[in-house]
Every structure is written in C-alpha cells, then in structure tokens.
Amino acid sequence: MSDFQINPNDFESIYLNISIFNKTAKTELKEGRRYIGFKAENITSEDLIIHIVELLKDGFILEVPQKTCSKNHLLEISIEFSNEDQEDLFRFHGTVIENAPTISNNRDSITVKVSPDALSEYKRFEATYLKRQEEIWTFFKAAKG
Amino acid sequence: MAIKSDERITKLFHGYIRNKKILIADPNSTSRSTIAQGLINLGAMQNHMDLCANYDLAQEEIKRTKHDVVICDYDLGTRCGLELLQTQRESVVEMSKSLFILVTANASQSAIAQAAEEDVDTYIIKPFSSLTLRQSILTAASEKLFPNAYRKKIEEGKKWLLVDKIELALIAFEEAMELDESPTLACFYHGQANMVKDLFELAEGDYNQGLTYNRIHYKCLVGLFELFMAKKKFQDAYNIVRKIARYFPANPNRLGQVVRLAIMTENYQDIEGYYQTFIGLDHRNAQLIRYICAGLVICGRFYLQKKQFPRALELFQKAGVTGTSDPKILKEIVCSLIEYQLHDKAKDFLKRFPSKTDEDADFVISQFLVEEAEMPIHQSIDIGQKLLKKGITDPALYRTLIINTSKASMNSACERLLEEGSAKYPSYKGEFLNCKELKKAKLQA
Numbered sequence: 395m396s397d398f399q400i401n402p403n404d405f406e407s408i409y410l411n412i413s414i415f416n417k418t419a420k421t422e423l424k425e426g427r428r429y430i431g432f433k434a435e436n437i438t439s440e441d442l443i444i445h446i447v448e449l450l451k452d453g454f455i456l457e458v459p460q461k462t463c464s465k466n467h468l469l470e471i472s473i474e475f476s477n478e479d480q481e482d483l484f485r486f487h488g489t490v491i492e493n494a495p496t497i498s499n500n501r502d503s504i505t506v507k508v509s510p511d512a513l514s515e516y517k518r519f520e521a522t523y524l525k526r527q528e529e530i531w532t533f534f535k536a537a538k539g
Numbered sequence: 540m541a542i543k544s545d546e547r548i549t550k551l552f553h554g555y556i557r558n559k560k561i562l563i564a565d566p567n568s569t570s571r572s573t574i575a576q577g578l579i580n581l582g583a584m585q586n587h588m589d590l591c592a593n594y595d596l597a598q599e600e601i602k603r604t605k606h607d608v609v610i611c612d613y614d615l616g617t618r619c620g621l622e623l624l625q626t627q628r629e630s631v632v633e634m635s636k637s638l639f640i641l642v643t644a645n646a647s648q649s650a651i652a653q654a655a656e657e658d659v660d661t662y663i664i665k666p667f668s669s670l671t672l673r674q675s676i677l678t679a680a681s682e683k684l685f686p687n688a689y690r691k692k693i694e695e696g697k698k699w700l701l702v703d704k705i706e707l708a709l710i711a712f713e714e715a716m717e718l719d720e721s722p723t724l725a726c727f728y729h730g731q732a733n734m735v736k737d738l739f740e741l742a743e744g745d746y747n748q749g750l751t752y753n754r755i756h757y758k759c760l761v762g763l764f765e766l767f768m769a770k771k772k773f774q775d776a777y778n779i780v781r782k783i784a785r786y787f788p789a790n791p792n793r794l795g796q797v798v799r800l801a802i803m804t805e806n807y808q809d810i811e812g813y814y815q816t817f818i819g820l821d822h823r824n825a826q827l828i829r830y831i832c833a834g835l836v837i838c839g840r841f842y843l844q845k846k847q848f849p850r851a852l853e854l855f856q857k858a859g860v861t862g863t864s865d866p867k868i869l870k871e872i873v874c875s876l877i878e879y880q881l882h883d884k885a886k887d888f889l890k891r892f893p894s895k896t897d898e899d900a901d902f903v904i905s906q907f908l909v910e911e912a913e914m915p916i917h918q919s920i921d922i923g924q925k926l927l928k929k930g931i932t933d934p935a936l937y938r939t940l941i942i943n944t945s946k947a948s949m950n951s952a953c954e955r956l957l958e959e960g961s962a963k964y965p966s967y968k969g970e971f972l973n974c975k976e977l978k979k980a981k982l983q984a
Binding site for chain 2: 407408446448449450451454455457496497501503520524527533536537538539
C-alpha cells in the first residue's frame with residue numbers, strides 16, 4: 395500500500411463469532427440461537443449474544459445470556475476470528491468458576507478457567523489481541539509524536 | 540510500548556487519581572464494572588465515579604460533574620463516544636490535567652486514526668487484560684500528566700507562543716530538540732512559530748524535518764498542508780492531504796478537501812478511489828456528499844473526453860445514487876451526456892428527477908436539452924428563448940442556442956446570445972465563441 399492510497403480495509407474491525415457448548419447441561423449457544431440437545435429452542439426475544447469482557451491469565455470473563463451455564467459446568471468455547479488479514483478458529487475447553495448476574499436484564503457474567511491442555515490455544519488467542527494493541531500503541535506514538 | 544508502569548509512575552498516578560472525578564461510559568454493564576475495578580486498583584475512589592450506559596447520559600453527567608477522567612466506548616449506541624471529548628473540553632478548565640481514554644471493541648484503523656487525530660490519550664481494544672488496561676492508562680498518564688524534560692520545554696515554548704514572544708518560543712523549541720532523539724513535536728512547534736513570523740520556507744523545513752523522524756506525524760502533515768494551501772501550491776497540498784487521508788482516513792471533512800483538491804489539480808482518476816473510501820464512512824455530511832457527487836460527475840466527464848463511455852456512465856450512475864437524485868447533479872449529468880451526443884443515456888437520467896415540474900429549473904433545462912435534438916431547429920430555438928425570457932438560464936442552454944441560431948444562419952440572434960451568455964457566464968465565453976465558429980466553419984465546409 396503506497397503512502398497515497400486510502401486502504402478500504404482500514405474501515406474493517408475485528409469480528410468474533412463465539413459459540414458455547416455446555417458439555418455438562420448438553421446445551422449450546424450458537425449464531426444467536428440456543429440449542430437443547432439437538433433441538434433449537436425457538437427464542438427470538440432474548441439477547442443471545444456472547445461478549446468477551448476481560449482476558450485473564452488462564453481464562454476469561456464472558457457476558458452471556460442467563461441459563462447458559464452454572465458454576466463448575468464444563469464448556470467448549472469456539473471463537474471464529476476475522477480481521478482484514480487474518481481468519482482463525484480458536485477452540486478451548488474450560489470450567490465455569492464463577493457465575494454472577496449482571497445489572498442488565500437476563501445476562502450473566504461468567505468466569506471461565508481454560509483447561510491446562512487448552513492453555514496454549516488460549517495464549518495464541520490472547521496474543522492476537524495483544525499484537526493489535528501493540529500496533530495501536532505504536533501508531534498512536536507515531537501519529538501524536 | 541515501553542512499560543512505564545514502574546513504581547514511581549504508579550505512585551504519581553495514585554496521587555493524581557485519588558481525588559479525580561471519573562466517568563465510565565459503556566453500553567455493557569460488565570465492561571463498566573471491569574474498567575471501574577481496574578481504576579480502583581490504580582487508586583481511584585469508587586465514590587468519585589459515574590457509570591453510564593449511553594451517550595446522552597454520559598454527556599449530561601460530564602456537563603454537570605466536569606469529570607477529569609473520561610473513559611468511554613467508541614460506539615455508544617447511535618453516537619460516537621469520541622464526541623464526548625468535545626463535551627469534556629468545554630466543561631473542564633485544564634485539559635492538560637485531564638485524561639480521555641477510549642476502550643472499545645472497534646479495532647478498525649480508521650477509528651484508531653480518528654482518535655489519534657483528536658488527541659485522545661490512549662486507545663484500548665476489548666477484550667483486554669487487566670495488565671493491558673493498567674499499562675495503557677499509566678503510560679498515557681505519565682506522558683501527559685508527568686512530562687519529561689523534553690515535553691516540559693515544549694510546553695514552555697507553547698506558552699511563549701501564546702503571548703506572542705516568538706523569539707523566546709523558538710529558543711525553547713530548539714532547546715527541546717536537543718532533549719529527544721526524535722523531536723518531531725518540537726519541530727512542529729518550531730514550524731508554527733516560523734509561520735507566525737511569515738517565514739514559510741523555514742516553517743516548511745521544520746515540518747519536513749519533523750517528518751524525517753516520524754513520517755506519519757499528524758500535526759506536521761497538517762502544518763505542511765496548511766502552509767501549501769496558504770501559498771496556493773495546490774499540487775503539493777494535494778500530495779500532502781492524500782497522505783493524511785491515507786493514514787487518517789475517517790475524517791469526512793478531510794475527504795471533502797481531498798476530492799476538491801483532486802479536481803483543482805485535475806487528478807480526476809483518483810476520485811474513484813475516494814468514492815470507495817466514502818462508501819466505508821460511518822458518518823457522511825451533506826457537504827461531503829456534494830463534493831463526492833461533483834467529483835464523480837467531473838471524473839465521468841473526464842472519461843467522456845477520453846471516449847471511455849461505459850466507465851463514464853458507471854461514475855454518473857454512482858453520482859446519481861449517492862446524490863439521491865439531487866436535481867443539480869442530475870442536470871450536470873444530462874448536460875454532459877448531451878454534449879457527447881449520448882441522448883438515450885441522457886433520457887434515462889431525465890427519468891430520475893424527483894419532481895418533473897416546470898418549477899424545477901434544473902429539470903426544465905435537462906428536459907429541453909434531451910428533447911430539442913429531436914425537434915425542428917426553429918422550434919428548439921423558440922422554446923430555448925422562451926426559457927431565457929422566463930429567467931431559466933444555464934451555460935448548456937446558451938451553448939445549444941448559439942449552435943442552433945448559428946446553424947439556422949440567425950446571425951444577429953446568435954451574436955446577441957453570445958454577448959448575453961458571455962456576460963452571464965464569463966468563464967464560458969471562449970466555449971461559446973468556439974461553438975459559433977465551429978458551426979460556421981462546418982457550414983462553410
């Protein structure tokens with residue numbers, strides 16, 4: 395990319411598509427729908443989006459719809475990641491170590507500890523964000539001087 | 540980023556944040572709590588914090604409480620969190636002792652560049668770790684609130700600049716240059732001081748010197764752009780503004796400037812690229828839409844001249860759609876197509892006028908231009924002259940009438956139209972004269 399060409403990709407952000415399979419309860423949250431067993435529950439009014447709120451040393455804090463899981467449940471979390479120059483799929487197993495309601499309606503804040511065998515995969519995911527954060531710091535320093 | 544979260548900075552920040560009023564604006568409640576906890580861990584007091592879920596509440600709170608530290612998301616519903624920076628600037632007395640931080644899932648380069656351009660203190664992407672949050676806040680705070688000798692010297696120079704002591708300011712900035720390996724900011728302010736003294740060449744040297752240390756330094760690039768505009772060096776200004784738009788692409792006003800300069804410097808082919816950028820913008824104002832449409836029409840005319848008709852038509856289509864059938868834009872398109880004998884295509888654009896009435900002068904002229912080609916020449920002249928009598932005028936109308944009266948050997952009418960049209964549109968005088976002479980030569984041949 396030359397110094398004089400606006401890059402249309404500059405307007406693209408990072409897109410995450412997160413799904414959670416609760417191995418203990420045999421339920422799944424995927425693409426905005428909740429599955430119980432093999433059947434999709436017909437829910438349209440509920441906010442079924444999953445947010446990653448904080449990256450911890452060995453897991454993360456997620457904001458999820460209520461009734462997604464309880465403490466000690468085993469989860470399988472898949473994250474499809476895409477930005478202008480990278481597409482990736484991250485998959486981890488983990489355990490819910492904390493589940494607290496949020497002040498938002500029908501939402502829980504859960505803390506998931508990633509299983510030791512999935513830790514390297516988790517670190518790879520964390521590094522992807524850290525890399526972008528480093529790029530932003532560098533850009534800020536250069537632009538502001 | 541150099542980790543500056545050493546004990547000294549942490550202690551200084553602890554002392555700073557303890558009594559500060561803080562606002563956290565984020566639509567996500569868990570995010571608000573996490574950020575709040577991160578700040579409490581750095582010494583902030585919980586009872587000095589306001590947490591808001593949306594833009595309007597945040598704006599009200601800032602106006603009322605005058606928060607020293609504002610942490611907000613870029614995307615706050617339908618509004619952009621960055622707009623709260625202006626509210627904070629209007630509310631807080633000493634911005635040099637305040638912080639404005641964006642914490643957001645928006646990791647697009649355009650949003651980041653816009654934040655840097657607006658002088659946001661730091662930009663943190665979600666999801667973040669507590670370490671990232673801490674490091675980012677401490678680094679931003681240490682640079683702004685606890686400046687090193689280099690920054691202090693620059694501040695000293697800025698104060699001299701403000702009270703018009705230019706020579707003292709220049710000395711301070713020169714001293715600052717000795718205190719840093721990449722003194723881009725000092726070069727910029729040295730350039731500003733030279734600009735005040737009207738020493739344009741020295742200022743240009745200063746900005747360029749700054750850019751040798753840091754080629755995307757926003758202030759130096761803008762300084763250089765303004766200098767070239769002041770000197771009417773439009774090609775140089777265009778080159779600089781294209782570079783600014785490349786690295787800071789999200790500013791709608793800037794894009795308007797780029798398009799305007801592309802037209803002024805006849806870099807028509809670049810306009811298609813800017814149209815792509817325009818499509819990607821979240822916020823487009825009416826002025827930018829006008830610039831883009833005008834740019835697309837001019838670019839289309841450029842391709843008509845090159846006989847690249849499909850390409851020209853594609854650009855006219857885009858202009859028609861982008862301008863949401865703006866009659867002025869449609870008239871320009873129709874006039875251009877008629878000029879190149881593309882009557883059928885002109886007819887298609889005529890159908891797009893929102894109000895097809897006699898009250899819309901742009902429609903009336905466009906309709907006349909499309910239909911007159913199929914009329915007997917005297918009828919065309921008659922209708923055209925009636926339009927002029929009604930006060931409906933346009934260079935394209937004069938052009939057509941001059942050609943037709945010349946064709947019909949109505950010499951005195953032709954001369955009168957030439958005189959009248961040239962008086963009304965002096966910049967078209969040569970073109971009108973050409974129409975007449977060309978027609979005469981053709982007839983003689």
